[in-house]
Amino acid sequence: MSKLVNITIDGKAIQAEEGKGLMLVARENGIFIPSLCFYEHIEPPLGTCRVCTCKINGKYSPACTEKITEGLTVEVNTEELVDSRKALVEMMFAEGNHICPACEKSGHCDLQHMGYELGISSTRFQHLFKDRAIDYKPSRMVMEHNRCIKCLRCVVDVKTDDGKKVFNYQDRGNETYVGIDYEQEEKLSEEQVINAMKICPTGAIIVRGVSLAAPFGDRKYDMDSVQKDYTKKKHGHRSRPTMMEKKIVATVSLAGCFGCHMSMLDIDTDLLDVVELISFDKSPLTDFKNFTSRCHIGIIEGGVCNSENIETLRKFREHCDILVSLGECSIWGGLPTMRNSIPLSECLEEAYLNSATSEPGANIVPYHEDLPKILDRVYACSEIVRIDYFIPGCPPDANHIWKAVKNILWGEEYSILYSEFKYD
Amino acid sequence: MQEPLQTRMMDQLWDLQLSNGYITDEDVIKLSRQFNLSEIEVEGVVSFYHFFHRKPTGKYTIYLNNSIVADIKGFSRIKETLERESGTTFGSVDRTGTFGLFLTPCIGLSDQEPSALINFYPFTNLNAIKIKDIISSLKRGVDPETICDSPADNIRYMPPGNKTVFFKEFANGSAFARATTLGEDGVLEELKKAELAGRGGAYYPTWKKWSAAKSQPSATKYVVCNADEGEPGTFKDRVLINTQANTLIEGMIICGYTIGAENGIVYLRGEYRWLKNKLEAAIDEYKKAGLLGTDCGNIKGFNFDIRVQMGAGSYVCGEETALLESLEGKRGEPRTKWFFPVEKGYLQHPTVINNVETFCAAARIIEIGADAYMSQGIPGSPGVKLLSVSGDCKLPGLYEIEWGMTVAELLELCEAEDPYYIQVSGPSGECISIKEKYRRISMLDLLARKDIRCGGSFMIFSKQRFGKSAAKFFRILYV
């Protein structure tokens, strides 16, 4: 064993082996440094994702490529670092097309998991919705280019028995993507193929016929956080007034599936308590078509895909003090954004003219002045009006929704459990 | 030591690209068999480099520079004329497969823009009439090599009183001879005294780098010269290779002697392919003189050789670890900083990487002695520096200045025309306004001393460039 030296991480004095990797030392000492590309067995470390960026001896650098030296001083959790790490992961979500509810890796995915750990509830960056073809050519794998974060793990680690690479970067700059070699892929054993899928931190490498699906609670990242004291931010400060006036709530589902509304109702008998505290105005639950009074809070499910959605959303902004985006579709577009990388005309033609069930020449793309106009793409609600709060999830957990809503209305103290904060 | 096969893949890709105009599917398969790689790896390398193509690029492949300096010197008119005369648009090849037009970032000829490379031969100071002539000659089947320009060196200024350091007559072997009398440690001492620091832009003390490599126990070490000169607006390395290839070689030999290396490699950017023959001729001359090869300079047991490796169009390959990857025949992507190149560099052996100017300066310092070198410049920043000046001035070109000159003096020397902003050290450097013209150019720390720490390029922009839309201008500059 090499010599022990003194280092400090976030003010904590630690003795560690000189020359050892900082990530391992932090982990052994119960200090959580977020990371994505880091994989213990790969040396030298990849250092591609920058999620582990810390302030090391006063300089911003990735923790995973740092070796222990005498006097090393590391800052992990300054406000600025926490925020910029979060921003980095947000950018990954904005850059790829990540639709967790439709993803095989959901619940086992390192990227998604990092989203939970960092508490990403909305994104500050506009999603790019780049059109990327999925590569179905490999005989046993599928390359889902929409989800690759170019971490390099597969490129470095997946090799055939005679040492040839199976994956490699292609192109450069912005256009860089990870290509797969069909010939070499054939040579991998069944086990090697599965390992390739496992080593990928996202759902970019999928093995045909091998399902990752498992019920909630049985997946890798469902129940426990890697941070000892994970309580996603304690919310609330005001105390609850003794005499409570009933609050008026409006809800709507725009381009959504009503899943979030179903989830709202999913608190079983607690629902009785809820109706003691609030009353519903315009909402699918009351079937009021129009606002009858000013509302304290408007809860929006679904994104904005047509002209009627825009109008409705604007009405909500007008009539509600506070607007809350509920669920992924409302926050950034969600599942319906699957069409965003495809031109609208192609989508309509596919749906109405070229689909398997339509007879050639028998159908037209519906058009009538009374029909709402479909927008060029699906928009996040926050792109149309100002949104005050975001409650992520697809759908968000029922308890999570009411905790958040109650807090917004009365400022009750609460904290979200790790297992409640889920995107899928 | 025998270098692994893959290190020569770039050479083969160049041969294929030059002889066929592109790299075919069969080539990729053949190369993957030959180098025992998977096809995707070969594809990955090919698709990384700007000058390697997987589709035909025409009998005459024209790369027009679209840098910011080209832009202010009439790039758009040249672009139009080229498209009209050749009958194709940029990014494609005409129907007969004769002309392929491509845009490319700075090709190191900012002092003679607009400029282009045709089949990698340089054509400078272009105008519409010249383009018409060139294209019609090419249509007649004239070889571009026979009509290309030989770019002027444009050395505009040297310290007065014949005090030039870089451009004095140089007797091959003279610096090396002095190095051998100084001994390895003596060389390090001289460089330390002269405060020579990396001229690639990072200003890391050269003696520290060399002595770190020297102290590595490995039997195999490498000396690599970074001639990738990718920083937009810089062309000092081009001029040095064109006029001072021998000092460069000698700087590398001295480094090899000091650290105990047997092999030197010059990584020459693809844009400078037209300088390759000249550089190799100089290397041959050194070999003939016994200054390269076995027992160089009659030093028993000191064997040292230099070869040239061509890059193929990639700015990031100027970064030292990306350059190492590229030398190894891979995609030129930076390595993580797990090891320094002096610990594990080329093929994991200790490697010193220095800029062209650094090697030339090292040779000169050893030749004339640190004391003489230090008679110029200012305290803390002794000696001289080469600056590449371009943009809105009457005398664009190379300036060998003493450290400590002010921006105002430089602007006067180059006859700047109504200067307003100066982009120092390329888009990733610093943009200074004319209000700061009394700042000095030195290698002292910028923030502490208010001096300008400069990698070498000065792009001057007149007020008129900012008339309409400064924002648009900066967007062009930074993208």
Ligand SMILES: Cc1cc2nc3c(=O)[nH]c(=O)nc-3n(C[C@H](O)[C@H](O)[C@H](O)COP(=O)(O)O)c2cc1C
């Ligand atoms: C993006 C990037 C591009 C670079 N390009 C060059 C270059 O074109 N030429 C060069 O000499 N150094 C370049 N460098 C600096 C090299 O990494 C390295 O510091 C230099 O070659 C060391 O030589 P020196 O100590 O003699 O300056 C670049 C660095 C970065 C980060």
Ligand code: SF4
């Ligand atoms: S589960 Fe992971 S890979 Fe799949 S869509 Fe979500 S973030 Fe992307």
Ligand code: SF4
């Ligand atoms: S496919 Fe997966 S492992 Fe490979 S680079 Fe992309 S995200 Fe990383």
Ligand code: FES
């Ligand atoms: S974990 Fe350190 S850069 Fe990715």
